[in-house]
Amino acid sequence: YKLTCSGHLKAMAPTGETLQERSKGKDVRTSNIVAAKAVASAVRTSLGPRGMDKLMQLPDGEVLISNDGATILSKLNVLHPAAKMLVQLSQSQDIEAGDGTTSVVVLAGALLDACTSLLEKGIHPMAIASAFLQASDKAVAVLTNISKPVNLGDRDSLLHSVETCLSSKVVAQNTDLLAPIAVDSVLGIVEDPLKSTNVDLRDIRLVQQMGGTVDDTELVQGLVLHKGSKKTAGGPSQMKDAKIALLQYCLSAPKTDMDNNVVVSDYAAMDRILREERKYILQQCKVIKKSGANVVLIQKSILRDAYNELSLHFLAKMGILVVTDIERDDVPFICRTLGCTPIAHPDQCKADKLGQAEHVGDVVMEGGNTKVVKFTGVLNPGKTMTVLLRGSNDLVIAEASRSLHDAQCVVRSLVKQKALIAGGGAAETEVALQLQAYAQTLQGKDAHCIEAFAEALEVLPYTLAENAGMKPIEVVTELRKQHAAGVKGAGINVKKCCVDDMYNLHVVQPLLVSTSAIQLATETVCMILKIDDLVVVA
Numbered sequence: 001y002k003l004t005c006s007g008h009l010k011a012m013a014p015t016g017e018t019l020q021e022r023s024k025g026k027d028v029r030t031s032n033i034v035a036a037k038a039v040a041s042a043v044r045t046s047l048g049p050r051g052m053d054k055l056m057q058l059p060d061g062e063v064l065i066s067n068d069g070a071t072i073l074s075k076l077n078v079l080h081p082a083a084k085m086l087v088q089l090s091q092s093q094d095i096e097a098g099d100g101t102t103s104v105v106v107l108a109g110a111l112l113d114a115c116t117s118l119l120e121k122g123i124h125p126m127a128i129a130s131a132f133l134q135a136s137d138k139a140v141a142v143l144t145n146i147s148k149p150v151n152l153g154d155r156d157s158l159l160h161s162v163e164t165c166l167s168s169k170v171v172a173q174n175t176d177l178l179a180p181i182a183v184d185s186v187l188g189i190v191e192d193p194l195k196s197t198n199v200d201l202r203d204i205r206l207v208q209q210m211g212g213t214v215d216d217t218e219l220v221q222g223l224v225l226h227k228g229s230k231k232t233a234g235g236p237s238q239m240k241d242a243k244i245a246l247l248q249y250c251l252s253a254p255k256t257d258m259d260n261n262v263v264v265s266d267y268a269a270m271d272r273i274l275r276e277e278r279k280y281i282l283q284q285c286k287v288i289k290k291s292g293a294n295v296v297l298i299q300k301s302i303l304r305d306a307y308n309e310l311s312l313h314f315l316a317k318m319g320i321l322v323v324t325d326i327e328r329d330d331v332p333f334i335c336r337t338l339g340c341t342p343i344a345h346p347d348q349c350k351a352d353k354l355g356q357a358e359h360v361g362d363v364v365m366e367g368g369n370t371k372v373v374k375f376t377g378v379l380n381p382g383k384t385m386t387v388l389l390r391g392s393n394d395l396v397i398a399e400a401s402r403s404l405h406d407a408q409c410v411v412r413s414l415v416k417q418k419a420l421i422a423g424g425g426a427a428e429t430e431v432a433l434q435l436q437a438y439a440q441t442l443q444g445k446d447a448h449c450i451e452a453f454a455e456a457l458e459v460l461p462y463t464l465a466e467n468a469g470m471k472p473i474e475v476v477t478e479l480r481k482q483h484a485a486g487v488k489g490a491g492i493n494v495k496k497c498c499v500d501d502m503y504n505l506h507v508v509q510p511l512l513v514s515t516s517a518i519q520l521a522t523e524t525v526c527m528i529l530k531i532d533d534l535v536v537v538a
Helices: 023-044 069-075 081-096 101-120 125-146 155-166 172-187 267-291 309-317 328-338 394-416 426-440 445-457 459-467 472-484 511-529
Strands: 054-057 063-066 204-210 218-220 222-225 238-247 295-299 321-326 355-364 371-378 385-391 419-422 490-493 498-501 508-510
Touching: 023 069, 023 081, 023 101, 023 511, 054 069, 063 069, 063 394, 069 081, 069 101, 081 101, 081 511, 101 125, 101 445, 101 459, 101 511, 125 419, 125 426, 125 445, 125 511, 155 172, 155 394, 155 508, 172 218, 172 385, 172 394, 204 222, 204 394, 218 222, 222 328, 222 385, 238 267, 238 321, 238 328, 267 309, 295 328, 309 321, 321 328, 328 355, 328 371, 385 394, 394 508, 394 511, 419 426, 419 511, 426 445, 426 459, 426 472, 426 490, 426 511, 445 459, 459 472, 459 490, 472 490, 472 498, 508 511
Parallel strands: 204 385, 238 295, 295 321
Antiparallel strands: 054 063, 218 385, 222 371, 238 355, 355 371, 419 508, 490 498
């Protein structure tokens, strides 16, 4: 008690005994959850084979059509820091598994929704986070237990998993063509199908050419350069038994290091300069011819011209096919594919630096007016693949490229972890059922939290049914019933709008996609739960 000015005794609140949670912590947590749920609801309608596509107009006026979660969220201008965490979550899933970028965000939104009701019951955020992590580990164990092992030699299983991935894309009608291309391109760069645990998709090059349709897309056992050969000086456009040199030096007159001006006073001096330039370039071209090269790739140059009309004229007279403007970033891939070594100086231009191919030549793209250079029958091919992607316009080509990359990521996931699970919401329903049974064996707050986690998992089959125009509550109830009866593959058949066995329909997906989604979503939700203050640093 303390004595006030008026002489009355006033009771004081006890200090140091109990620590009451600040109201600001609750407000910040609620704000974070609301912002993150708003991001999840933005992509929820694009989940599954019957999901809608998003049309986005970017700040520069460019238009983008996609239903890939990571692509949509990466283009959103998100300001709230907690909402940005969900954007980064979809990008993490894209890097780890390549597929399931929409599912992981929808799952995170469902878990945050579950957190709201748990927090209202007075359960501490740290207790919820701890129980969710426990439930996540249990869910991964259940998924691993119900998964079916797959062999990379079983091409049909790989095709089924890729077809499931492509069924929800804009280019779903071209699945029959793109699925084998995705599988063969990844298997072509795997070192050892039995022992390999990862694969680098940068060894697969996607060359985009407008014209024709997506059906004209092809897998090339060799190399394709997106620009035709130089024929201004009348050089050849086709070459058999090609010996290929990749030049990193310039076939043009040298320049001084400093910006100097040369003043020419008479015509004799000018003739002498031109004669010296001609002699210098001719000598360089003779060195190339002497090495045995009949195809020359010239790297782009910044400081001076990589080539000039004179050098192209001499090379054409010598019967050498010339391809110019090779990007610096493409050099390592070209060298690995053709088995050649980049030549940085004329003195290094020797026969042992050259790559060999049966045929090199220009190919006119049907349906368009562009040409590409195609290298086929490479003598010492590296572990690389090239996909020539066609489409009627930029929007189609861009979406086909993203879809094909996702399909290749699915095959990479199977290389990392050789196991398949049922799709169509079957795996999530089975995990939810087993988690609810596990929660019954526990007591106290953990049981409540794990049960809420299990209910949140059912949002995925619920959303699949909702997007397909089915009655979601009836579908999820039927799913529960069939899984309780022991049908572990029971999932949603969106084509016939019924519950069916996904294994019989060959609707399967890699184990890594689902385990990664559950783990990453749980980690992100726990991180948001642990935040109780928002500090803006100016």
